[in-house]
Amino acid sequence: MAMAAALMVAVAVLGLATGGQAQLQYGFYKGKCGAGDVEAAVQGVVRARFAREAPIVAYLLRMQFHECAVNGCDGGLLIDGPGTEKTAAPNLSVKGYDLIADVKAELERRCPGVVSCSDIQILATRDAVALAGGQAYPVRTGRRDGRQSRASDVVLPAPENTAAQSVAFFGKLGLSPFDTVLLLGAHTVGATHCGVIKNSRLYKSGGRAGATDPSLDPYYAFVYKTWVCPDTPASDNNVVFLDDQWSAVQVDNNYFKLLQRRRGVLAADQNLYSDGSTKWIVDLLANSDQFHLLFPQALIKLGEVGVLTGAQGEVRRFCNRFN
Template sequence: MKMSSLRSNSTTIIVLLSLVFATLSGQCQGGDVPLEVGFYKGKCWTADVEAIVGGVVRAQFMKNPSITAALLRMQFHDCFVNGCDASILLDGNNTEKTAGPNLSVRGYEIIDAAKAAVEAICPGVVSCADIIVMATRDAVALSGGGRYTVQTGRRDGTTSSAKNVDLPAPSISVSDSIKAFAKKGLDATDMIYLLGGHTVGIAHCSLFQDRLYNFQKTGKPDPTMDSSLLTALRARCPPNTTVDNTVNLDQNPLSSMIVDNSYYRQIILHRGILQIDQELALDPLSKPTVTAIANGFDFSTKFGQAMIKLGAVQVLTGEQGEIRGSCRATNKPSK
C-alpha cells in the first residue's frame, strides 16, 4: 500500500474517533439547553431513560404504595429550596436533609435505586434532579393520577445547607402562602393544585394538635373543624403523649391513597387536617378555586400542569451544576 493511502486512512480514522469522543463528551456534559421533553432520547444509545426509572418506581410501588406521597413531598421540598437541583439528596453535616422540616422526608432509597439503574447503562448522563421529577410523575400515575409529560435536562447542585430550608409552615395563612409560592414563580392557582398533593399525604399529630385542644391559645379546638372529625382526631392524637401518630390528610378512607380531587371535597366539608388545608376552603382568595376543583373533572390534568411548573423552578441546565455519580454526594472535591 502506498504511503499516501496510509496517511489518508489514518486521517480518516482520527477524524472518526474525534467525532465519537465529541459525541460521548456531549452526552455526559450537556449543552447550553433549557428543559425539554425527551431530553435523554439518544443520549443513552437505544436505552429509554424514563422507562428505566419507571420500572424501578413501579417495583417499589408494588411493595409500598405510600411512596407516592413520599416522592411528592421530596420534590416539593427540593424545588422550594434553591430550585429543583437535588440538593435535598446530599448527605453530610448541616445539609438540607438535616433541617427540621426534612427529617421526615423519605424515599431516598428509590432515587438511589433509579440512579444505579441508569448509571449501569449510561454513566454520567442522567441527573439526580431529573430522576426525582421522573420518579414522582411515575408514582402519581400509578396512584390514579394522570400521567403528565415531564421536561428533563436539569443538572445537579453542588451545595446543600440546612440554613436555606425555609418551607411554608402547616399553619401559614392563605395570603402568606400565595406570597411564598409567588417568590418561586408559582401563582395562587398553582399553589392550590400543588397542595392537592395532600390527597395521598399523611401528617403527624404534632403538626395540628393545637387545632384539637388549644387553637390560637384559646384553650378550645378550632371551631371550623367538623365535630365528628375532632372526636376521631382526639382519639388518635391524645394530649401529653410521647407517641406522634399520623393521620391521612384526605379523610375519605376510600380515596386516601388515590391522586384525585377528594382532598378538596373533604376540606369543603370542614374535614381538613392541617390549618392551611382548612383555610384553603374558607379564605376568599382560594375558596372559589377549591370549590371548582372539588366539583370538576380535570384535576389530574391541572395537577400535572402545576407539577411541571414546580419542576421548572430555578433549575440548573447546560454547563451549570453537575451530573452526580451518586445522588448522595457531589463530584466537587472536598476542601
C-alpha cells in the same frame, strides 16, 4: 468568523439556546444511554416499588416540593452530611431517598454519569402520580445537579399558614394562587403526625389552652381527640391521613371535597377554603374533573423552578454526595 463558528459549536455541544441559557427539553436523554430508554428505566423501578409500597407516591410528591422550593430543583435535598438541606427540621420526615438511589444505581449500570439526580426526582414523581390514578404527563429533562446544599437555606411553609401566606410563598417561586391550591392538592395522598396538629387544631387553637379550632368539623375533632391524637405526649407520632384513610394513596380530588366539609387536616389546608380569595378554586376543583387535568400542569411548573442546565452544576455519580 472563527469566533462565530466556535460559538455555534458551543451552542450545539452544550445545547445552549440563543439566550445563552440551556433549556430543558422533552426526551433530553434520547440516544444518550446506549440503546436503553432512560424514562422507561425510571418507570420500571418506580412501578416495582409502588406495587409493594404505594405510599411512595406521597414520599415523592413531598420530596419534589421540598426540593424545588429551596434553591430550585437541583437535587440539593439529596445530599448527606452535617448541615445539608436534608438535616433541616422540615426535611427530617421526608422519605423516598432510597427510591432515588435505586433508580440512580440502575441508570449508572446502563450509562454512567449521564442522568442527573434532579431529573430522576422529577421523573419518578411523575410516574408515581400516574400509578396512583393521576393523569400521566410529559416532563422536560436536562436538569443538572447543584453543588451546594445548606440547611440554613431551607424555608418552607408552616402547617398553620393562612391562605395568603401560602399564596405568597408560591408566588415567590413564580407560581399563581391557582397553582398554589392545585399543589396543596398533593395532600390527596399521604399523612401527617398528631404532633403537627395537636396544638393548632385540637388542644390549643389560637394559643388558648383546651381550644379546638372552630374551622375543623366537630365530628372529626371528636374522632381525632378521642382515638387518633389523645392529649398525651405518646400520641405525637400517631399517623393522621391528610385525605382519608381509603384514598390516602389515590391521586384524586377528594381532598377538596373534604375541605368543603371542614375536614382538612392541617390549618393550611382548611384555610384555603376559609379564605374568600382561594375558596372558589377549591369549589371548582371539588365540583369538577379539573384537578385531574391541572394538577400535572402545576407539578410541571414546580419541577422547573430554578433548574440548572447546560454546563451548570454536575451530574452526580451518587445522589447523596457531590462528585
